[in-house]
Amino acid sequence: MTPAQSRDAALDALGKCRQQIESIDHELVTLLAKRVALSKEIGAMKKVAGLPTLDPAREAEVIRRAASLARDTGLNDEKVRDIFWHVIGLSRAAQVGE
């Protein structure tokens, strides 16, 4: 391959990877929306059952699971912890009806 050809091939591969990332981002946001919708349902059920909306023990469990999974997949677990505290924040807000 000439340098020009290999450059074209690299640009082509780059474009494909970017497309994949776009569709992953799309999935991520869709999944977040699903998670928030479920949290809303849970919030309503908790109300009926007379349970408190905030459940720190459950949140701590979610964080622990995410951190451990992150390590298994080779991701920085501290960063994933931070991300999940934000995800939990979204769900919390949905449950308290913000």
Next chain:
Amino acid sequence: MIIITRANISDAELDAIRERIEQRGMRTHLSRGVERTIIGCIGDESLLAEVPLRSMPGVEDVVPVLKPYKLASREFAASPTIVRVGDDPSRPGRVAAFGGKSIAVIAGPCSVEGQEMLHASAEAVRDAGGVMLRGGAFKPRTSPYAFQGLGNTALKMLADVRRSTGMPVVTEVMDPRQIDSVAEHADMLQVGARNMQNFSLLSELGRVKRPILLKRGLSATIKELLMAAEYIMAQGNRDVVLCERGIRTFEQATRNTLDVAAVPVLKRETHLPVIVDPSHAGGVADLVAPLSFAAIAAGADGLIVEVHPDPANALSDGDQSLSFEGFRTLMQRLVPFAEAAGRSLGTNAAKEAAA
């Protein structure tokens, strides 16, 4: 409260301890050192009163942090914090590191007066061994009639000069409404002495993803300075550099009185880097060198110095600004003091950080 763990603790054991704390509605912060790992507990400590943390696997000791500042306190981190400025992958250029072995010198004009003088200052500072450029865009002046700074125009000039010279820039933010645009253009945000206890500003800065340079208030105690840092850190931003810039005393021969003792006291109390501003402390150019020597001898991690292409015609603080030549001489004279303190000086900070 901090939890000191055994050296050989496993990730699963660390997770289990953190879960026990987070179950109570608190947050945790992990600090890994060479010899030990520390879990810091953030939140209302009374929530942990009945949790038998000491008996959990991997726990060596549970120590209450008695100081009113927790996140900023020495105990909270396993080793001194190194704050890296300009370390944003989307921005090419150099990185300045504060708190490591090398002493980082920031220099530049008190206020940005124009593109040309800023560019010339950046090059002069860089070539003399400075690692960062300073330049005021918004100036908190004692008189409402004094030059107030070029504002957003100056921010754009700072960003341009950063791009062309690779020098990270620091500039002051006075108002929460300015934070977004300052963070967009600068690499480090400065809280000026007059705003050290502006708690709403500090809290907002805690949510910014850029390091903060926090200057000591004119009449603030060391404890108050650390509490101000705590405000920023409590919101999540852990990259805070403290700056001693002289305090107000009865003495009138100097603009302020440089509290040299604040440097070792702060180094004992906190894991955060500490730098000194000899220009504002002394208030005259002649005092910049001796106060810089004292600062380095006392253990400061860096300096912030005012430099101007033409000090006699500066729009603000001309009396205390060094000329380019004066700054070059200062940098050369600092070398033996840095060596005597077991440190190195100058561009090393950027090189070391980039490695």
